[in-house]
Amino acid sequence: MLNNQQAEESGRAQLDSVFQALTDPTRRAIIVRLCQGPASVSELATPFAMSLPAIVQHLQVLENCGLIRTEKIGRVRSCSIVPGTLRFAENWLAARRTPAERRLDRLEAFLESDDPQTVTTGQQGTRQLGETNE
Amino acid sequence: MLNNQQAEESGRAQLDSVFQALTDPTRRAIIVRLCQGPASVSELATPFAMSLPAIVQHLQVLENCGLIRTEKIGRVRSCSIVPGTLRFAENWLAARRTPAERRLDRLEAFLESDDPQTVTTGQQGTRQLGETNE
């Protein structure tokens, strides 16, 4: 089996595995859940009509590409996101923006920063384009 | 064959197919190329040690998920990106940011807009975190 800190693949290979991981709706839902804080394997499994081994396999995919980190304490394995890895994929996409899009982005960021609530609460006061969750 | 404006899948299914499409390094390289402007099928194929049908299959994947659009004129099929679809995936990732990350983003956008070169040239005057191309 692979060791857990092996996710130091170089560039292309990691992008492969991260996008691959995000392909699956179950895995994306797990990511969404973990963005709200750590959870155990069985906590993560409950929302899904799927066997526990299936969930564990999804978690292994997420861990192998560096999207999550897990730690076993006693008989419970606690899972949490590694935020930087999501940003890694996001930055690749951001680099594909057109110049016009880049200008619009800065405008949006400016408007967003105009609202102090957004900064302090951390919840989306301003809706993004596209969907924000599933 | 599927019609081209079919990519009106609802939310989850489109995210599936977009991330799925971005998994493959060949398809990502095609996207990178098309972000610099339209190209024909054989133009897109030349950099790769792969048969033409293989490239066409990749293009079909990209078109079916709405990442690119193609038009056949005479015997040449011209391919171009659909920028909004990349943004769709990017926005999903952006919605998974932590509050701290959101604050940092606005700071970056502010610093970026401080440099008029960046705005007019459209090339990255400021390097993003992570890699910007392959």
Add this chain to the structure above:
DNA sequence: CTGATTGTTAAGCACATACTTAAGTATCGG
């Protein structure tokens, strides 16, 4: 018209992915 270019269709193959069930192992509570 003819032959070269540009792409298309179809069939098939090797390997990966997303599950399943069945049978473990390890910890904890009493």
Add this chain to the structure above:
DNA sequence: CCGATACTTAAGTATGTGCTTAACAATCAG
């Protein structure tokens, strides 16, 4: 110690993915 909890391991299966080759179709240039 003993049974319940929380995973873990192994093996198997159905379907999907990324290619290949071979043969075909359509257009353009001379």
